Amino acid sequence: MRPAVRPVVRLFEQVWWWPALVTLAVGGYRLGTPDLWRDEIATATVATRSLGDLLRLLQHIDASNGVYYLLMHGWTAVFGDSTVALRIPSVLAMAGAAAFVALTARRLFGGRVAAVGAGLLFAVVPLVSRYAQEARSYALVTCAVAAAAFFLLRALERPTWRRWAPYSAAMALAGAGHLVSFSTVAGQVALVALHLWRTRAAADRRLLWRYPLAVAVAAVPVLPVVLLGSRQSDRQLGWITTPSLRRLAEFGQHLFGSDLVFYAFVLLALPALALPGRRLQAWQVLLLAELPVLAVWLVSRLGGTSYFIDRYLLFTVPAWAVLAGGGAGAVYGAAAARARRGTTPGRAVAAAGLLAGALLAVPAVAALPAQPPVRYVGSHNDSEEPYKAAARAIAAGYRAGDGMAAPLGDQSWAMVWPGVGYYLPSDVRPYPVFVARSADDAEDLSPTPCPAPEDCLGPASRIWLLVLGDTADPLGAMPTDQAQVLRTRYGAPDQVTPLGGFTLALLDPAV
DSSP: TTTTTTHHHHHSSTTHHHHHHHHHHHHHHTTSOOOHHHHHHHHHHHHSSHHHHHHHHHHHSOGHHHHHHHHHHHHHHHHHOHHHHHHHHHHHHHHHHHHHHHHHHHHHOSHHHHHHHHHHHHHHHHHHHHHTTTTSSHHHHHHHHHHHHHHHHHHHOOOOHHHHHHHHHHHHHHHHHHGGGHHHHHHHHHHHHHHHHHHHHHHGHHHHHHHHHHHHHHGGGGHHHOOHHHHHHHHHHSSOOOOOOOHTTTTTOOOOOOHHHHHHHHHHHHHHHHHSSHHHHHHHHHHHHHHHHHHHHHHHHSSSSSSOOOGGGGGGGGHEEEEHHHHHHHHHHHHHHHHHHHHHHHHHHHHHHHHHHHHHHHHHHHHHHHSHHHHHHHHSGGGOOOOOHHHHHHHHHHHHHEEEEEGGGGGGGGGGHHHHHHHHHHTTOOOOOOOOHHHHHHHHSSSEEOGGGSSSOOOOEEEEEEEOOSOOOOOGGSSSHHHHHHHHOOOSSEEEOOSSSEEEEEOOTTO
């Protein structure tokens, strides 16, 4: 073999390579579709502000995503803010998570089947492919938590500071990227405790103080995010309902994005938990997957704020993939051992094991085309958010001097102003109607509404009006004071176009 070819061959022989490549392919498939939804619009509008404006905004809102916004600020400065450019970091992060899943499974369960199987199973989880295609922090956090689990296992084997340092760095990135991810410490504590019980080695007593110290070091850069985020939690998280016991029982189906895929993972995990060999390691991984979910559920039940939704706990999916890969490896190992003894039942078991693994993978693969990369949960009438369609319609009929009125105040969550503005051509800039301060001046995600609508109508000769929902009476969907001002000056709308989530109308006094 040529010397120049050997490094490439060695790379492809690594257990993490194929899972990372498959996840990259799945996440990159049709990366530019669908259009950005409101949370991604928030990323686009914040990341492209000046650094000073960005830092000032974080003092008022979205501090919990501040580290991600800062990273995306640097990214967009180099690669731009197109839909694909905004989503590429998430695809890369999820591919990195798949690599760490494979490495973790190899370290815990041994063998290529468990390692590669865990990474590939992770790649076909519907919610993994979805958030690999979303310009938000969830993929980055998932990768950081998966990396932290791998680095923790390395440190447990040889607890030197050179091994604790990458663990602390990964945990700091995870916690600063999304505070809820720090709940993974609940599962890690159980993992460390079981490790101490299994080894019972005097040297491992160092873990009693080195692990807490490593966690404390990781928590230091997270503290500013905690302090700022705690003051903003009511505004940003008030819409999340307190979870019930039934919600906890059904959470696995939501976490995976498919009940069939979740059940397939549970079935694959059972052999790892039951078959002799590495059962203790399997229980360590199960606790790593489940205890953070239980901790967040309890905090959401007992505290004043709920954090219990699937995307906030996406970082627990890598542990499930490791466990399922361990189960697949356990079945394959048992079957292969019998087959090596040359017994007919051994060959039958090996064939049955491979067939069972293939059948269990069918629901996961079948769910991929049906799972949209981005869903619009919580949108008006659970519809899509047609920012691009609205922008195209406005651009097609735009005249210099036109104005635009869009939902503000209590409806600012819909992100209509920044969403439509993102897709409007640079030479189409309608005058902002009923706006007191722009989003930049208000140091917020959306403009500030004018308290006296008649004073903020502006010089626009025509007004493009956007309201939430599909309606034949767009003025009736507006705040009463704004609607009255528009009726007095413009009368009934000239054109009314439902867009499937928004309604666009043109007010022209000349008609």
